[in-house]
Amino acid sequence: MTAGVVQVNGELIATRRAGAYHHLTFVAPGLAEHARPGQFVALTVGGPTAATLLRRCFSIHRVSPSGTYGGTVDVVVSAKGAGTQWLTALRAHDETDIVGPLGRPFPLPTEPVPCVLVGGGYGSAPLFWLAEALRERGCAVHLVLGAATEARLFGVVEGRRCADTVTVTTDDGSLGHRGWVSDVLPGVIRDSGAAVVYGCGPMGMLRSVTEVAAAEGAVAQVAVEESMACGVGVCMTCVLPVRGNDGLTRMVRSCVEGPVFRGDRVRWDAFSDGLCRVPADAVGAPRAGGH
């Protein structure tokens, strides 16, 4: 029944701090073989009888199909609410249930074109693995990492190993350029002649990555982060308005049709103030006086 997705009890074998984040490695047999960069895993939190019923979703940072422990999966977790705090407090040999790999991965270019990869905060987690896959295809890889502070950057050292150039920005100037990734992005795209810009991070950043890429004549592929209750496509909570090949906008599930979308297909105009409204021209949109 699995069709590439597995549900396994994952034993934690390593947990370490990485700046403001925790980097966790779980044993997850059968998951690594099918996983691709940009996909994610959904973890239960709090143990089998916990009152926190909903799964928490995390980008796959890395997988390794066979090691001393069998297949493993790595995630980078920012302790935010109850569930992520529980995860970051786990110790070696603790277990939690893992479902994955989920969602659609970053599409890879068929030609060896230069690429820019933009990560905001922990959003950089899936990009190093993506960088390796791109370089295997002969693509030059330029990484742009941004965060509020140095502690909220993830993977600057790792980035230097797997990318041709690394540009860093922080809001407070504690490392790299002071400012946002969108300040440096036009220059990086121009200097590298990039054809594709990959982005993962907060929605506001993905929107500006899309705008900058369009202005520079590059295609943006962005991994969105929407609130998810199930992660597997059954609850309809994780939707956002996306224009399809037929030009029509639909509210689509980011957990199965995403999390990666072409940036210019996402209806950024529908997002404001932490809410997303249904565009009036979307298929089945509520009409005045209707539902």
Added chain:
Amino acid sequence: MTMLESAVGVSAATSVDMSTDLGGAVLPSPMMTASGCAANGRELHRFLDLRELGAFVTKTVMAQPRSGRGTPRMAETPSGMLNSIGLQGPGIDAFVTKDLAWLRSVGARVLVSIAGNTSGEFADVAARLRASDAFDCVVGVEVNISCPNVANRGLVFACDPLASGKTVALVREQLPRDIPIFAKLTPDVTDLVSIAQAAVKAGADGLTMVNTLLGMVIDTDLLRPQVAGVTGGLSGPAIRPVAVRAIWQVRAAMLEGRLPRVPIIGVGGVRTGRDALELVAAGASAVQVGTAAFNDPGAPARVGRELQSLLAERGFARFSDAVGVAHERIA
């Protein structure tokens, strides 16, 4: 437990007859998904074989495609969640050609959940369902009357006995006699039994209880409602005692002769076999697993296996003997 005892436990469990009769539809298992908690099957089929369930319950479908509401659509709550999806769906025509046809192709028995903005739209949806090529996989229709009635200032059908009865009667006319219909009730009413009476009198062959409870969550950082729809439906283990109470009250009314005895499909907060047994003992002839599937996508099938073992441990040879058993055990 010794080896011998555990071996006996296993064979006894598998020997419990789990079949259930739901108003003429005889199903091999009482276990079902809950509408809106399993989409239309493809996603869940990766985690469990849909044929293992007594029936697969589809997401409520209406006449036209619907985008649903904006986001955020959910908030986690203690042992549950609040949702405000707004009945997103493809509309009945796309549903029957794509989703129902697929469910039929994998051999699922399907309980189709339908709704309308008006009673007439419910009937229209039922008629188009009946006319579809894949109709032979349908074992019943769940009439989701826990949704707003546009003709009555948006008052939920299931809060009004007249509107409930009218809707059920119109749907009943559109479907063959051998296809049982179940009215899905909300517990957010003063007198649940009177709504149940109206639905059964109008031709419902059974009742599904309960839909979500109306609730609300406020984001304390932004100091505004957390879901875009302001209020939402509360579900999950937190509401299980409400489901048990609702099933109990309606079953008791049936035993007292205040309404005809029809099967009840229990739903609300089931996460384990023990939870399911509570609903069964209160009077449920089948059990749906909703929110718990977000935690464990295999839950609808797993709960069935756990329920079977619990029945065996308690000496039941047939699932049907446990239905409503708690009513016989009060002083």
